[in-house]
Each structure stands twice: as C-alpha cells, then as structure tokens.
Amino acid sequence: MSSWSLSTKNIDEPNFSFFPEYAELRTPEKERITIRHLRTMSAGFHWDESLPYSNPANSERPIDEAADPYRYILQQPLTSTPGTIYNYCGCSAVLLQAILKKTTGKPLDELAKETLFDPLGIADVEWVRFANGDVLGHGGLRLRAKDLAKLGQLILDRGSWQGRQVISASWIEQSITPQINGEGIFFYG
Numbered sequence: 305m306s307s308w309s310l311s312t313k314n315i316d317e318p319n320f321s322f323f324p325e326y327a328e329l330r331t332p333e334k335e336r337i338t339i340r341h342l343r344t345m346s347a348g349f350h351w352d353e354s355l356p357y358s359n360p361a362n363s364e365r366p367i368d369e370a371a372d373p374y375r376y377i378l379q380q381p382l383t384s385t386p387g388t389i390y391n392y393c394g395c396s397a398v399l400l401q402a403i404l405k406k407t408t409g410k411p412l413d414e415l416a417k418e419t420l421f422d423p424l425g426i427a428d429v430e431w432v433r434f435a436n437g438d439v440l441g442h443g444g445l446r447l448r449a450k451d452l453a454k455l456g457q458l459i460l461d462r463g464s465w466q467g468r469q470v471i472s473a474s475w476i477e478q479s480i481t482p483q484i485n486g487e488g489i490f491f492y493g
Contacts, residue, residue, distance in 0.1 A: 315340045319347070320378075322403045329378045333385070339403065341386040342396040344483045344492055348382040351393040364394050364442070373434050374402050390486045394442030401441030413439045423470045424458065426451040 319337040320330050333348075341347040355362040370376035377395040384391070401412045408415055413431055421429060428451065432444025439445070447455075454465070459480070463471035482491030 315343070319399060319403075322406050323374065323378060326375060326378050329375070331382075333382050334378070337386045339400070340483075342400050342403075344387075344390065345393050345396050345486075346384075346387050346390055346484050347393060347396050347399075348384040348386040348389070349377065349380045349391075349393055349395055350383045351380065351391060351395055353392055353394060367395060367398065367442075368434070368440065371435050373398055373436065373438070387484075390484045390492050392487075397442040398440075401438070405438075411438060412441050420455075420470065423468060424451070424454045424465055426454060 316338045318335055319339065319342060320326070320335055337347045351363045353362055353364050357364065359365075367373050367376050377399055380395070404415060405411050410418070413429075417429070421427070426447065428448055430446040431439040433439050458465055458470060459476060462473040463469055463476045464473070479493050481493050484492050486492040
C-alpha cells in the first residue's frame with residue numbers, strides 16, 4: 305500500500321487520537337469522528353462552503369486565515385452525528401492532511417511530490433499555503449492541464465502509471481465507490 309493513502313485498517317480510528325495537543329477541544333460527540341467520516345465529508349462539523357468565497361460567512365475563509373487551521377476546525381461545533389450526513393467540508397481534507405503528516409512525518413506537499421507527482425512526471429506545481437506554512441490541503445493546488453490529465457488517467461488505470469502501481473488499486477476502487485449519499489442524487493466516495 306502506498307503511503308499516500310491511509311490504510312483500511314485504521315479508517316475507523318477516531319480523529320482525535322491523532323490530535324492529543326487539542327485534548328481540551330474533545331467532546332463525546334466529536335470523539336465519534338473517524339478517518340472514514342473525514343474521507344466521506346460526513347464528520348458533522350458546522351460548515352458551509354455553499355456561499356461565494358467573497359462572502360465572509362463562507363466557512364472556508366476563516367480557516368484560510370487562521371494561525372492554527374487545525375485548532376480552528378476542531379473547535380467547530382457539530383450540527384449532525386458523524387457519519388450520517390454528507391456536507392462538503394474542506395476542513396475534512398485539512399484534518400486528513402494533518403493526519404498524513406503525523407503518520408508519515410512529511411508535509412502534504414512533500415508527500416505528494418514523492419509518492420504522486422514525481423512518479424507521474426509532474427514538476428510544475430504551485431500550492432497556496434496557510435499562515436503556519438502548511439499547504440492548503442483543501443485547495444489552492446495549481447497544475448498544468450496536461451498534469452491534471454495524468455491524475456485522471458491514473459484513476460482510470462486503477463492507480464497504475466506506465467506499468468508502475470503508484471496508488472493501490474483497492475484505494476482507487478474505494479475512492480470511486482459511493483460511500484454516502486451526497487447532495488441530490490449524487491453519491492460521494
């Protein structure tokens with residue numbers, strides 16, 4: 305299994321087990337949030353990205369400006385039980401980014417370069433950063449069109465690139481398999 309993904313053996317591990325430094329933000333409800341919930345955008349956080357980014361009420365704006373984006377996310381109240389309702393929430397990707405850094409010892413941009421961009425021959429990358437220096441795990445990644453197409457081909461080829469397995473086929477399969485009902489008739493993997 306590639307270090308790029310979290311293995312299935314720890315997908316149901318509680319999110320807070322990776323954040324002991326924020327123990328004071330734990331609640332019994334938040335203790336129920338798992339990696340699976342983060343991956344399926346069903347953590348239950350109060351979060352609204354449906355508004356234009358220019359609107360100060362868009363939940364993404366404060367995280368982008370926060371001195372500690374992880375604390376900012378973990379202090380948000382829950383509006384639903386984790387795992388029950390899909391709500392597009394960039395904060396889930398940011399927490400996954402922190403978990404990857406904690407489990408691999410590498411920041412997301414370095415991990416992506418080593419395990420994804422270098423094997424695909426993607427060198428021209430620009431990534432916006434938080435005030436703390438970490439890349440925005442929920443956005444701000446800029447790639448050339450031909451490099452973005454390589455990522456699409458990687459998915460179509462079940463994680464294989466030019467005969468080399470870059471991402472495990474089982475992880476790709478999990479990613480494209482509906483996991484939770486999303487907005488309207490859509491499902492989210």
